[in-house]
Amino acid sequence: MIDKTxxxxxxxxxxxxxxxxxxxxxxxxxxxxxxxxDSESSxxxxxxxxxxxxxxxxxxxxxxxxxxxxxxxxxxxxxxVRRQYDKNIGEEVEVLxxxxxxxxxxxxxADDEGFTIEVATKVKIDGKKRPELQMVPxxxxxxxxxxxxxxxxx
Numbered sequence: 001m002i003d004k005t006x007x008x009x010x011x012x013x014x015x016x017x018x019x020x021x022x023x024x025x026x027x028x029x030x031x032x033x034x035x036x037x038d039s040e041s042s043x044x045x046x047x048x049x050x051x052x053x054x055x056x057x058x059x060x061x062x063x064x065x066x067x068x069x070x071x072x073x074x075x076x077x078x079x080x081v082r083r084q085y086d087k088n089i090g091e092e093v094e095v096l097x098x099x100x101x102x103x104x105x106x107x108x109x110a111d112d113e114g115f116t117i118e119v120a121t122k123v124k125i126d127g128k129k130r131p132e133l134q135m136v137p138x139x140x141x142x143x144x145x146x147x148x149x150x151x152x153x154x
Contacts, residue, residue, distance in 0.1 A: 001027070001029070001031060001064075002027050002031055002033060002059060002064055002066055004025060004027050006058075007025060007027065007033065007055065007058075007059070008022065008025055010054055010055055010058040010059075011025065011035060011051055011054070011055065013054070014050060014051045014054035014055075015037070015047075015051060018039070018047065019039045019040040019041055020037050020038070020039045020043065020047055020051075021037070021038055021039065021081070021083045022035070022036075022037060022081075023036040023037065023038050023073040023080050023081055023084065024036045024073075024080060024081075031064065031065060031066035031067065032066070032067045032069075033055070033066055033067065033068045033069065034069050034071075035051060035055070035068070035069065035070040035071070036071060036072070036073040037051065037070065037071070037072055037073060038072065038073045038081075038083070038084060038087070040087055042072075043071075043072035043073075048070045048071060048072070049070075051070045052068060052070045055068055055070070056068070075150070075152060076149070076152065077149075078147045078148055078149050079093075079148045079149070079150070082110060082112065085107065085110035085115050085148075086110050088107050088150050089107050089108065089109065089110065090106065090107065090108075091106070091107055091150050091151070092104065092105065092106055092107075092150070092151040092153070093105065093106070093107045093117060093148055093149065093150055093151065094148070094149050094151055095117065095140060095145055095147070095148045096145075096146045096147045096148075097140065097144050097145060097146060098143075098144050098145070098146050099144070103117060103119050103138060103140075104119070104151070105117035105118050105119035105120070105135075105138065106118045106135075108137065113141055113142065114139060114140050114141040114142050114143075114144075114145075115139075115140055115142070115145075115148075116137050116138065116139050116140070117137070117138050117140065118135040118136065118137055118138070119135070119136055119137075119138045120133050120134070120135060120136075121133070121134060121135075121136040122134075123136065
């Protein structure tokens with residue numbers, strides 16, 4: 001079976017110096033390898049071929065039979081790594097938390113522990129009869145975010 005740690009190292013070396021970053025690598029028990037890439041701008045076919053060729057050069061198919069797919073991480077797929085959060089600051093996201101809350105708001109910040117979104121919330125204002133909608137920051141730890149997706153506007 002292909003060593004996932006070594007595979008990840010080869011991929012990281014191949015994308016070093018580009019704006020590409022690795023989102024995930026999966027290796028199944030029967031050596032089916034899927035590599036998902038993202039970038040600050042876009043991922044094109046030539047970049048995927050470059051990573052594919054680096055893996056093919058590092059792992060001899062005569063020694064270890066494997067199937068390899070290198071592609072761009074889907075725009076509608078949930079955010080998985082910190083750099084995806086950084087890339088999408090200012091975008092509207094939808095978050096499903098582990099405690100069952102569903103929040104929709106604008107991603108405003110991300111750090112190593114979690115991220116912040118601004119959520120429209122009814123707030124009671126002194127001297128006003130009815131609560132008013134205001135954008136309120138909501139801090140969410142990555143561990144508490146079951147799924148975070150960017151809302152695509154067409």
